[in-house]
């Protein structure tokens with residue numbers, strides 16, 4: 001474990017995020033590695049019925065990225081992660097996480113795992129998608145449901 005030099009923590013900013021953050025911070029302390037953060041904005045284009053009067057220059061993508069950047073900066077400050085090691089991307093979470101792993105020589109990715117069953121298991125999860133495609137190690141933190 002002390003061979004880990006670069007950890008990447010993937011955060012979705014749900015109520016469960018802190019459980020995953022806690023494990024990543026613990027691992028960083030144990031192996032003295034650098035910690036980077038990633039959040040991916042999943043933009044699903046919506047077809048408006050025409051009843052919504054949005055300003056012509058309204059850019060949903062940009063709005064979502066701005067909110068994500070603010071949350072990322074707050075988390076980065078809290079965890080002492082340098083600005084340059086806080087990644088905010090747009091697209092598919094697993095694809096973007098894997099891209100950052102490749103481009104920044106990450107040794108281990110830390111993600112949450114819901115331990116799904118049935119249909120949602122068949123549909124897949126970010127953790128299993130990263131596990132199947134990443135060349136580095138994966139720490140899948142089993143998430144306890146927050147009520």
Ligand code: AMP
Pocket residue numbers: 010011012020038039040041042093110111112113114125126127
């Ligand atoms: P899921 O099983 O897809 O709900 O996601 C479980 C874990 O994947 C989360 O706890 C995060 O670690 C990671 N994850 C999911 N969505 C995102 C996202 N949009 N950006 C970064 N990480 C994510």
